Amino acid sequence: MTLSALERARYQRHLSLQEIGVAGQEKLKAARVLIVGAGGLGSPAALYLAAAGCGTLGLVDFDRVDVSNLQRQVLFDSGALGHSKAEAGRARLAALNPEIRVVAHALELKAANVRAVLADYDLVVDGSDRLSTRYLVNDACVLLGRPLVSAAIHRFEGQIMTYVPRRGPCYRCLFPQASDGVVANCAEAGVLGVLPGVLGTLEATEAIKLITGIGTPLLGRLLTYDALELRFHEFRVARRRDCAVCGDAPTITEPHDPPAAAAREMLDGVRRLTPHSLQALLEPRSAAPPLIDVRERWEYDTGHLPGALNIPMSELAQRIAEIPRAGGAVFVCRSGGRSMRACTIALGAGVASPANLEGGLLAWAAEIDPTLPVA
Amino acid sequence: MSCTVRIASPLHAYTAGASQVDGRGSTLAEVLGDLERRFPGIRFRMIDEQNRVRPHMRLFVNSDEARDLAAPVRGGDTVHVICALSGG
Numbered sequence: 001m002t003l004s005a006l007e008r009a010r011y012q013r014h015l016s017l018q019e020i021g022v023a024g025q026e027k028l029k030a031a032r033v034l035i036v037g038a039g040g041l042g043s044p045a046a047l048y049l050a051a052a053g054c055g056t057l058g059l060v061d062f063d064r065v066d067v068s069n070l071q072r073q074v075l076f077d078s079g080a081l082g083h084s085k086a087e088a089g090r091a092r093l094a095a096l097n098p099e100i101r102v103v104a105h106a107l108e109l110k111a112a113n114v115r116a117v118l119a120d121y122d123l124v125v126d127g128s129d130r131l132s133t134r135y136l137v138n139d140a141c142v143l144l145g146r147p148l149v150s151a152a153i154h155r156f157e158g159q160i161m162t163y164v165p166r167r168g169p170c171y172r173c174l175f176p177q178a179s180d181g182v183v184a185n186c187a188e189a190g191v192l193g194v195l196p197g198v199l200g201t202l203e204a205t206e207a208i209k210l211i212t213g214i215g216t217p218l219l220g221r222l223l224t225y226d227a228l229e230l231r232f233h234e235f236r237v238a239r240r241r242d243c244a245v246c247g248d249a250p251t252i253t254e255p256h257d258p259p260a261a262a263a264r265e266m267l268d269g270v271r272r273l274t275p276h277s278l279q280a281l282l283e284p285r286s287a288a289p290p291l292i293d294v295r296e297r298w299e300y301d302t303g304h305l306p307g308a309l310n311i312p313m314s315e316l317a318q319r320i321a322e323i324p325r326a327g328g329a330v331f332v333c334r335s336g337g338r339s340m341r342a343c344t345i346a347l348g349a350g351v352a353s354p355a356n357l358e359g360g361l362l363a364w365a366a367e368i369d370p371t372l373p374v375a
Numbered sequence: 376m377s378c379t380v381r382i383a384s385p386l387h388a389y390t391a392g393a394s395q396v397d398g399r400g401s402t403l404a405e406v407l408g409d410l411e412r413r414f415p416g417i418r419f420r421m422i423d424e425q426n427r428v429r430p431h432m433r434l435f436v437n438s439d440e441a442r443d444l445a446a447p448v449r450g451g452d453t454v455h456v457i458c459a460l461s462g463g
Contacts, residue, residue: 157460177431318391
């Protein structure tokens with residue numbers, strides 16, 4: 001794939017690098033990279049790969065731009081609010097570099113479509129915000145033989161690793177199994193806006209190195225970043241011979257959606273309450289179980305159930321002794337995710353038979369009390 | 376034997392926000408036992424009822440993964456507790 005005069009001018013600084021030069025830039029032009037998730041990680045990764053002249057860029061995201069995204073998702077500006085992320089991202093990248101082709105995939109990756117979507121790409125950059133997608137993408141990359149650069153973030157901390165088929169461990173070798181109910185996401189835990197800028201840019205760096213064949217990729221090495229201490233750590237990760245997807249006797253031979261019960265396996269011992277079953281438990285008040293609201297203080301102050309004790313997730317470990325060991329404490333939050341994690345923590349600390357309000361106070365407001373303000 | 380333990384961000388709630396704490400013990404099991412005494416509940420987040428490292432957690436002594444709780448920890452070592460992160 002030869003470069004036009006315009007492209008030679010645009011990529012001059014790459015062409016001056018002996019390690020890239022015309023041959024490397026032509027490889028970039030021929031490359032087809034899929035970015036999964038146009039969020040905090042996907043934004044800088046997409047911008048730099050587009051600027052670098054990556055010939056075909058696919059953007060997968062089924063979400064729309066929300067005002068709370070703009071603190072870190074630099075692919076979007078205020079004018080994109082409410083628009084499809086994949087489409088708004090495509091427009092922004094096309095404006096940045098009209099020499100490349102950008103494909104918007106405004107869809108949710110699932111077992112049913114992941115093969116078809118990945119088929120048109122040579123390399124995948126994962127910046128999704130849920131573990132189920134991370135495993136789906138990892139498994140598909142292993143099965144289809146696609147290199148994968150995978151990063152993730154939480155509060156002030158990030159991690160990144162690269163997978164190349166048959167050359168090193170995959171994401172599942174590192175973390176054999178995890179589910180979204182157990183690990184907090186950015187919406188609940190918060191994230192320093194510039195953090196994904198660092199990790200997403202590292203992802204783009206890895207992608208460019210893999211495409212041009214220069215340097216040493218993060219194969220079998222997990223790199224972690226602590227923004228508060230400005231410290232990187234590197235860990236050796238070996239391929240697992242018993243890995244379910246890339247091991248010697250794989251049990252995963254097709255991409256699959258996580259079974260609904262996957263998260264539950266780890267959450268045995270937690271009771272699940274609908275808003276109506278919680279309402280029944282709260283009457284009469286004298287026999288009601290302890291009610292723990294694990295949202296942040298400001299959310300609690302906006303509106304809460306009568307008698308609920310506020311112990312924010314961030315304080316739960318220190319204040320666990322305030323929760324009676326018996327009595328079947330009920331945990332609530334906005335939508336049921338944080339409170340489910342609180343249940344597992346309480347269970348581990350010896351609280352007997354904790355219960356989770358499924359769907360959280362949003363479900364309560366929808367089914368029981370529409371006057372309850374839920375932040 | 377005293378070592379340094381670096382704690383994954385999702386577990387900071389147990390260590391009053393500290394990302395790094397001191398640990399004591401000559402094996403990983405002893406260091407985790409020591410952590411549990413000072414930060415009740417933290418061990419259960421890393422280790423299941425069968426004494427296995429949970430599949431979304433990884434433990435490293437310095438740069439090397441320790442899959443066995445009997446892994447030795449020497450004075451001055453750093454134990455890293457790493458957790459799968461979902462955010463993007």
